[in-house]
Amino acid sequence: MLLVILLGTCHLIGAASAGRALFTARSPQGAMAWVMGMITFPYVAVPLYWIFGRNRFQGYVASRREGDRVVDALAPELHAARAFPDPRSPDLPGLFPVLERLAELPFTAGNSVRLLIDGQATFDAILAAIDAATTYVLVQFFIIRDDNIGRRLKNRLIAAARRGVAVRLLYDEIGCHELPHAYIEELTGAGCEISAFNTTLGWRNRLQLNFRNHRKIVVADGRTAFVGGHNVGDEYMGKDPRLGHWRDTHVRIEGPAATLVQLAFVEDWYWATGRAPDLDWELRHAPDGDMPALVLPTGPADDIESCDLFFFQAISAATRRVWIVSPYFVPDREIVSALQLAVLRGVDVRIMLPRKPDHKMVYLASFSYLSDLDTLGVKFYRYGDGFLHQKVILVDDSMASVGTANCDNRSFRLNFEITLAVADPAFVAAVEAMLLTDFASCVRVTADDYEDRSFLFKTGVMLSRLLSPIL
Numbered sequence: 001m002l003l004v005i006l007l008g009t010c011h012l013i014g015a016a017s018a019g020r021a022l023f024t025a026r027s028p029q030g031a032m033a034w035v036m037g038m039i040t041f042p043y044v045a046v047p048l049y050w051i052f053g054r055n056r057f058q059g060y061v062a063s064r065r066e067g068d069r070v071v072d073a074l075a076p077e078l079h080a081a082r083a084f085p086d087p088r089s090p091d092l093p094g095l096f097p098v099l100e101r102l103a104e105l106p107f108t109a110g111n112s113v114r115l116l117i118d119g120q121a122t123f124d125a126i127l128a129a130i131d132a133a134t135t136y137v138l139v140q141f142f143i144i145r146d147d148n149i150g151r152r153l154k155n156r157l158i159a160a161a162r163r164g165v166a167v168r169l170l171y172d173e174i175g176c177h178e179l180p181h182a183y184i185e186e187l188t189g190a191g192c193e194i195s196a197f198n199t200t201l202g203w204r205n206r207l208q209l210n211f212r213n214h215r216k217i218v219v220a221d222g223r224t225a226f227v228g229g230h231n232v233g234d235e236y237m238g239k240d241p242r243l244g245h246w247r248d249t250h251v252r253i254e255g256p257a258a259t260l261v262q263l264a265f266v267e268d269w270y271w272a273t274g275r276a277p278d279l280d281w282e283l284r285h286a287p288d289g290d291m292p293a294l295v296l297p298t299g300p301a302d303d304i305e306s307c308d309l310f311f312f313q314a315i316s317a318a319t320r321r322v323w324i325v326s327p328y329f330v331p332d333r334e335i336v337s338a339l340q341l342a343v344l345r346g347v348d349v350r351i352m353l354p355r356k357p358d359h360k361m362v363y364l365a366s367f368s369y370l371s372d373l374d375t376l377g378v379k380f381y382r383y384g385d386g387f388l389h390q391k392v393i394l395v396d397d398s399m400a401s402v403g404t405a406n407c408d409n410r411s412f413r414l415n416f417e418i419t420l421a422v423a424d425p426a427f428v429a430a431v432e433a434m435l436l437t438d439f440a441s442c443v444r445v446t447a448d449d450y451e452d453r454s455f456l457f458k459t460g461v462m463l464s465r466l467l468s469p470i471l
Contacts, residue, residue, distance in 0.1 A: 095317040095399070096294075099421060102306045102313070103296040105263075111255030112289025113422050115402070115430055119237040122230050122250040123149060129220040129252075130156045136166040136279065138219040138265045142175040142212065142404075143231035146183045148239075150232050154183060158190040167192040168277060170269055172213040175231070195272045197416075211300050214404050214415035216250075217265050222280035225258035227251055227295075227420050228402055229390050238386065243356055245386025247438065251402045251420055253293070255286035260295040264418055267297070291424035298405065299416035307405050308412035310419065311393070312338050318395050321348035323435055325392040329353050329366040330408040330465075336372055343377040351407075352435070352442060354389075355382035362408070364457075365464035367450045374447045381442035388438075391419075392431060399423045400431035 100106050116122040130137050130153075137160055144150055161167045169187060171179070173196040184194050197213040218226040228250025230236045238246045253261060259281060270276050298307035311331075315322050315338040322342055329351060331339075342349050351373075357363030374380055393401045403419030405411040422428070450461065 095313060095395075096423060098313050099294055099296065099310065102298075102304075102309055103294055105260050105295055105297075107292045107294045107423065108256035108260070108283075109290055109292050110285030111253060111257045111291045111293040111422075112286035113257070113291050113293055113420065113424070113427055114252045115427075115434060116226075116228065116250040116252055117434060118248060119149075119230060119246060122226070122228065122248070123152070123237070125250075125252050126218050126226050127152065127156050129218065129224050129226070130160055133160055133165050133220040135221050136168070136277070137221075138168050138170075138217065138262060138269075138279075140170040140213070140215055140217040140265055140268065141232050142172045142214045142216060143233055144171055144176050144179055144183075145231075145233035146178075146180050147234040149234055149237055150183070153232055154187060157187060157192055161187075161191040166277070168269065169194045170197060170213075170265070170272060171195075172197050174212050175214075195269070197268060198272045212410075212415050213268060213299075214411070215264065215268070215297075215418045216404055217261055217418065219258065219262045219265060222259055222262055222282070223254060223284060225253040225261035227253065227261060227404070227418055229404060236389075240387075243358060243387040247383060247386055247388045247390060249390035249392055249402055249434070253420065255289065255291075255293070256283045257293040257295055257420065259283055261418070261420075264295065264297040268416065291422055291427055293423070294421040296401075296403070296419040296421060297417070298419070300414055301416075305413055307417055307419075308332065308334070310405075311335055311407060311412070314393050314395050314399070314401070315339055315342050315349075318342055318347045318349075319345070320396045321350075321394070322396075323348075323350045323352070323392075323394040324407060325352040325388070325390050325435065325438070326407040327354050327387070327389045327391075328359065328362045328406040328408045328410075329369065330362060331369070332409060332412065335407065336369065339373055339378050340376050343373075349378045350381065350439075351378060352381045352383060352388065352438060354387050355384045355443070356387050358387060361464040364461045367453075367461045368465040370445070370447045370450045374445075380445045381439060382445050383438060383442050385441040392435065394428065394431050394435060397425065397428055400428045402431075 096107060116125055137157065139153075139157065144153070157167050157169065167187075169192060171194075176196075188194050216226075216228060216230060229248040230250050234240070235243060236246050236248060238244065240246070262279060262281075266276055266279070296306070296310060298310065311324075312334055315324075315335070339349055339351075353366055354363070370380060391403055391405055393399075399421055401419050401421040403417060405415075405417040405419055411417050450458070453461075
């Protein structure tokens, strides 16, 4: 009798959860999958739904608005940020105003943006900026490891704190689940302020392990900022014997855009701690550059799916070429359609992916798109000189972006991400030269690379594709 009651209760909870999923799932396909699973097999599907199925990060919106009110009171200079008054290009009509509306931030002029290729250049620049900081340093990473580069970062932050620099470090508790508590204690003991992002903050989020803060941000004195693909770990320095050379890209930013990167950090910090730090919000032009740049923070607290729409708009606006570099390629139907339409317009569409996988299921899922895209004219390349981790988009000769967002559902809808878009010919040319060098280390792959595989491989590909909403 007790077993009957338990089973009946499980199915009632499954039916109630299915009703909720019907109205709140991120896509019709996702709704159907959750509803069928929770009705037929609620014992497994219901727990998975309440961990992986939610479509909104509860509470962050209110926290962000409150934090922004505090920052606005402290920083009236931000209202003058619209220093690039007409960010339109005849080659890309409407692209830049749309991106501003997505970001809820303006393009700003007066920026200097420099590419940092691979780990050595990236961490040399970041550590030098920390050493040169005089008032404060803001640091945020998805992954921090207690290894050689992780200890170098820790020691530089401790040294900065001891000379009177305010140090604030924000980390994702899921990405940093292996980080020893002693690492954090050493930093706090030196006077650094440390906080986890607190994904599960608030009773409605207590099971939310699926929303992650994937941003990588460093800001020194409000004047110099860093954004890109590198986390803090020796593998990002190319020291993983299995993956070898780690190909990644960061950018160093000076100018008003650095201040707007700082704003993204403060919104996350306010969510995690309930405090808005006293920072320098004066907008200063970079001493050696006048690049128009846009900071695009995206995440599951946005009113619309800003990251997905950024990719869609970049692809849709392209008239000559769109090159996308991403370690993980599991796009939704809308992005696939945008890529197909771009090819039909005569656009040179290239997708660069890693040849070596670090996440097997994501790697397998990417093969499922070859038949839909390669046969139409989208060119796929697999990078062979180690592991490819950079997240870069190049659109015509008008815009290039570098950030943390991958071309997959997790970045589109589940992760907090940040992207820097730069509308400057010199920067676009530098990104083009960088990617042409990368293409020289690639092999072209076609639909035959999937069709000629074994039945077992194809089965793994299709099963991985089915799981794409949570990969």
